[in-house]
Amino acid sequence: MKKALKNIWNWVDDRGGLSELVKPLTTHLVPPESKWNYVWGSATLSCLIIQVVTGIALAFLYQPSADVAYQSLQYIENQAFLGSFIRGLHNWGASGMVLLMGMHMIRVYLFAAYKYPREMSWITGVVLMALTIVMAFTGQLLRWDDNGVWSSVVAAEQMGRIPLIGDSIAHFLMGGENINGETLNRFFSLHVFVIPALLFSFVAYHLFLVFRNGISEPPKVGRYLNPKTYRNWYENMLKEKGVPFFPNAIWRDAVFSALVLIVLVFIAWFVGAPELVGAPDLTNVKVDPKPDWYFTWIFAIFALMPRDIGSYVIMLGPVLTITVLLAVPFLSKGGERSPLKRPWAIGAVAFLIITICGLWYIGDVEPWHPKFDAEPLSEYTTVPEAKPSVQRGINVFNTAGCLYCHKINDQGGIRGPNLTNVQNRLTKEQIIIRIVNGAENMPAYGGSLSKEELEDVVDFLLKDKKGSNPNN
């Protein structure tokens, strides 16, 4: 029996060359010091594999049609066996991929592994990053709830800022001049066929480059990179002390990837995918579109940009980012690779991380977001036993939208300043001027409030101890 199996294997291997397929892995030498800091890329790849498998599983259950996609997602989420887990894993796998890709990029940048002779690895990496982001965006849109449809509108609007051809690209994305029966199919085809095809080609090339140019050795302070001698030096170094990629290095990749998988499975099972919000309906304006976490910081930039340059930021932001990233290996060549001798690199990474985290925080709080569901002020708790004009003022404050942007005590929105104690910092005249004329982020009410309403609301705002509940 054992012999027979052995014979079969010998035949398959002889004609099929299976061991030749893996041989390059076992003979490929890598620097012995490439240890745990080198697992980010392979973990990103593992996430991609998770995405492919869960993606195919979802495709078997999902109906890519504008009319019923939402229903099929309800089915996946609530009825299909393991459906909600598969959705969850696909969702968190995407998050994991974006995050690990970021770590991988930061590692490569800090170790200056993009320098000679690995510039093309960096360049293809930037392309892969862009493709991954497009995948994340189109995927979130396939959720096709009201967040999903409005995301496709937002995507089209962003494209509209491109000079000359903006409208055509927007219409190309939407599959027409409006959101229609074709829109979802287009994003589905992009997400499932077009971008993955590009992604796989670039991943294959990216991996080929890793083998061709070898894994970069961890940098050492004072060891200069000289393009003229590097390749020779690297080869000799490997001959002297290189270890085979398989199994000496790959076991760490395997262990880390397994850890990633365990964490993702755990989150997918216990947290699950984002809830499906309302069914897609462009005639429902009571929605609150918001992208998934990895985009909220960009969302925040769009809200915070001064209005005169907003359109340019929307258009040039992505272009400049990609250009700067692509330029990195050409701007910084040869020389020191150690991050300890490249303080600017550490500074740049720290700056980016802090900025993005700050924007994330702001994007989460959304101070610009009118709080439509703010609980109306009640005249009894806000200013008890108030005179009629103040009571009317409270009513104006509730109904004229002031409450969406301003807080009285802890009720209301945060777009504008908290007005609980506005009587202490502004005079009556100043308050009136502000309400009548508005400001950059506050509409002018001069034309819409009657004289009495204005007086009433000012009466209310001038009141002391607004919102202090007498019972506590």
Added chain:
Amino acid sequence: MACNCENQNPPNNNKESLDRRSFMTRITLGVGAFFAAVLSFPLVAAMLDPIIRKKTEVWRSVGKLTDFKIGETKMVTFENASTYEWSGGIARSAAYVRRKEDDSFLALSVNCAHLGCPVRWVEKSEIFLCPCHGGVYHKDGSWAAGPPPRGMFDYEVRVHNNNVQIKTQNIPITNLTS
């Protein structure tokens, strides 16, 4: 030497003229390009179908004249033109219609001019508020506050046989310079 192949006359590579070889190279590349062109044509055509399709605009009734009070702003819904028949509910858009004077109407697209999110009408203060990035507009659609680079977009609107009608159009796209 035992050989189970046929007449072994290896082509004499050295003698083969370079011309011939570059000719074969070019043929291969040319055929490859032809192959790619033939295949990409239908792909590109399919992808561009929605763009090259003839555009249509139609008047859609959104209510009776008597449904609109003077000075009132009301949200109406209607079906877009030239959608695929299978679009279902997603083919419907919304607009805000305001009767300014007797027969004079204003119809505003619900899409914010910043990034297209649907704005909400706040009756009392006569403003439109956008949930996404805090854009605000006055009742006539002009910019009031926040990031939108311009005012709201409007639809052509008319009164026809006592029906208020809106002329459908594309979802408004804000360009760089608008």
